[in-house]
Amino acid sequence: MKSIDPKDFKVTAPIQLKDIPTDLNNKASDDDKEDKLDNVREKLSELQDVMYAHNRYGVLICLQGMDTSGKDSLIREVFKEFNARGVVVNSFKTPNSTELEHDYLWRHYIALPEKGKFAIFNRTHYENVLVTRVHPEYILNENLPGIEKIQDITPQFWEDRMEQINNFEKHITQNGTIVIKFYFHMSKEEQRKRLLRRLENEEHHWKFSPGDLKEREHWDEYMQYYEEAINKTATENAPWYIVPSDDKDMARYIVAKIIWEEMQKYTDIKEPELDDKVKMNFAMYREQLKE
Structure with a gap:
């Protein structure tokens, strides 16, 4: 299996999604990918225990992608x-x-992680500059001052909203929330295959919705708005990672490794040490328990 470097997926300059592959074509076997994932998720689990004891940071994992891009199964596996x-x-x-x-x-503020915990946003605050741009009529439900009809929603409205999102993320990162954002980059053809599998496999019928097909008709618009949102909100404190997602197993491993690598930057996350006086009395405590 070729080595995976998280830096290869981080957005550090303006991107065009059409130029980014949706499949790494890494020749790793399924067993190899599973072994790699298993190793990283065990380390993440141990890290989370330390984080819980340390009680200084929360971690927010943001997952965005088109329908069927693998967000739900990734949460389960990682x-x-x-x-x-x-x-x-x-x-x-x-x-x-x-x-x-x-x-x-x-609703996103009140769902932020407590200190010592991870929170996963499966679809995130970015829906407010993605779905609502494809369907601007949804904005009318927010009952905003000065917005009476769709024509009142100007390009500046979206610029302001993305600036608000940047400010939101800046605020929470400055107050102890580590933010890591992932876009699951899947091809339109791969989505077609996955939707077909839902129709052909009776066990997966419950996952299918005719709405998925309606949203698929807006594919090009979604790609345009994803690209714009990523380019305008990729910051060092709240980075975006674009994960090739045609191969679900590889995507899971990439996401797990990126989270692990990002967390290594926080060298202050350590188990708290016991007070020296408590340590000095360990022998006495043992005797008390034995008696």
């Missing part, structure tokens, strides 16, 4: 060794009536 108390998954769907009574970032 984080299955975690202690259940240490990771919370949030899937953001159409805002409900309560959420619409607040600004669009409110």
